[in-house]
Amino acid sequence: MIAERAPVLVGVGQVRGNRDRTVAGAREPLRLLADAVHAAAADACETGTRLLRELDAISLTHVASWAYDDLAGRLAERLAAAPTHTVAASLGGHWPAALLDAAAARIAAGETRIELVAGAEAAASTAVLARAGVDPGADLGWTIDPGGPTPIGPDEMGSPAMVAAGIALPRRFYPMVDTALGHALGEEPAETIAAGAELFAALSAVAADNPFAWNPVARSASEIARVGPDNRMVGEPYTLGMTAMPLVDQSAALLLTSVAVAREHGVAEERMVHVWGGAGSDDAPDVLARADLAGSPALCAAFDRALAAAGLASEEIDVVDVYSCFPVVPRLAARYLGLPPSAVTGATGGHSAFGGPLSSYTLHALAACAERIRAGARTALVHANGGHLTRQHAVVLGREAHVDGYVGDPVPHSVAEPGPPLCAAEGEVTVEAATVEYDRDGLPAQAFLVALTQDGERVAGCTAEGDAASARALTLFPDGPAAAPGPAVVGRRVRVGWVGDRIQVDPAR
Structure with missing residues (x-):
């Protein structure tokens, strides 16, 4: 039977x-x-x-x-x-x-x-x-x-805390996890980027042989990692070629x-x-x-x-x-x-x-x-x-x-396990995960941060759009996304403050 x-x-x-x-x-x-x-x-x-x-x-x-x-x-x-x-x-x-x-x-x-x-x-x-x-x-x-595109309810976008911190969108959350993973593995940002590009190059080779693929073209890892007019930086450390279509x-x-x-x-x-x-x-x-x-x-x-x-x-x-x-x-x-x-x-x-x-x-x-x-x-x-x-x-x-x-x-x-309590502290914190999002013109638009205080509490927030100083404090690319990445941001100590519901970030003194 x-x-x-x-x-x-x-x-x-x-x-x-x-x-x-x-x-x-x-x-x-x-x-x-x-x-x-x-x-x-x-x-x-x-x-x-x-x-x-x-x-x-x-x-x-x-x-x-x-x-x-x-x-x-x-x-x-x-x-x-x-x-x-x-x-x-x-x-x-x-x-x-x-x-x-x-x-x-x-x-x-x-x-x-x-x-x-x-x-x-x-x-x-x-x-x-x-x-x-x-x-x-x-x-x-x-x-x-009813017709028309299906609306996505606020409960499907993430918790109120995630929405307030600006990290409910997948294109912001997933790169932040990769920065945290890279730090946990002892990777330099260049290694994290290379690992992602190599994976997506291998996936593109599979898609090239799939008759139902939307973009059935094999791409090299260097092509996927390289920032350019057709492959802008979306959210550090991901280029357009490392994001979902x-x-x-x-x-x-x-x-x-x-x-x-x-x-x-x-x-x-x-x-x-x-x-x-x-x-x-x-x-x-x-x-x-x-x-x-x-x-x-x-x-x-x-x-x-x-x-x-x-x-x-x-x-x-x-x-x-x-x-x-x-x-x-x-x-x-x-x-x-x-x-x-x-x-x-x-x-x-x-x-x-x-x-x-x-x-x-x-x-x-x-x-x-x-x-x-x-x-x-x-x-x-x-x-x-x-x-x-x-x-x-x-x-x-x-x-x-x-x-x-x-x-x-x-x-x-x-399998949920409780994490650190969330707070709105100011002062020195240690970066737990971060990303800088870019606009369609290839310019830094906004930064997103999750960090830990000295007391072990968690701080999360996003900067105001156009806050270039905060973006510089969290970017992997101090010389621009077309240049080689600098040192890791996760694990770094920075100073945070609040202006309304937006976070400001400065390098720790």
Whole structure:
């Protein structure tokens, strides 16, 4: 019975749309979604449309580029399906792995027979249409109930303390973690930058061979690290080439069933990819309440539990695909797994080169890893990251069934540990993490700081825009971003003061 109920991926479908960014090429997310689902059905077997009609469950990742009242219901209507279970996930990059894991658990338990996990984004097209003055609903017939880009609520941006400190945006938070990690590892800033550039160069080489990649061009590490007109500094230590590209039109769909049902539908044995199971872990949503900003206990715990359940060591995994919105995430993963950075670049291509369709990116990673297993790999470990290194989920796929069938635990475990109390102190502090953000003209715009007082309390804040003196006190590039970086900022003592709700920073005397 365990072998018959073992969950398997039987169909994967991916779509890349409107790469030329034209008004005529724009497709709304619902259509992209349906196209990917039909591709997954065709990939599964000759009677794949029958699989769709018999769907028990549809789980969808969050769509940010267009709003829907009941996207799963609208999709089911297009597929002539009548699922009894639907999930509309909230914002978060961890959801593809978590949804797949939960679907596999239901199939293994006999609660469902056939499940669909899918997602889509059309942010490239919505941007093109906005610039052209085209109304997607009125002019192109996109869904208008409710329609329009999905608003992101304040609770999804981070805690009030994070918002007040200006670090709720991922492009500010993740580089700060990398500065803290670099200090913890004893790296000079030039080494941190080189490590990130080498990782993203390796990812671009993977994307270059991926037909669904948004930017399928291999780039060198020096090209990614070098600051120039087409590769400005975004937030130290990250150039544009080391940041996610969310303005893409991409969709992916995964069809999941049991071995028994797959055989009923004529799916070839060699097309079945076994979902061994996974594990999830959560950290404190408020990053300023965490014990340490230089790592991710949740990431470590998710890997630990997923690999332990699978009975595998990290070096036994053939393909490791790690969420790669910014270099610090695969850097953390590689170090914890004890693998060289090149070993975690997987099968997709990363958010910069492949594209970063927000919450649905890891659907593409799961599809790409399934294809690698069909091509001969024995096992794959797929990692997904949500929020501010907040929610982590890892899933193990296999060419053969696990001896114990499904061995996952889709319910996330909390690993949050209390951190230093937050205060608004003035005077000398020690930098814990920092970044300087640049504007589109390549000039320093604003600095962001997290620091510790002599009493062990935490101070966090952002400078006023245009406060060049504070930016100079925290920058890695005293001679400008096109020059070589200077010494590390983290660990340095500086003096802070407050003007209203903005922090001022001076070198310590």
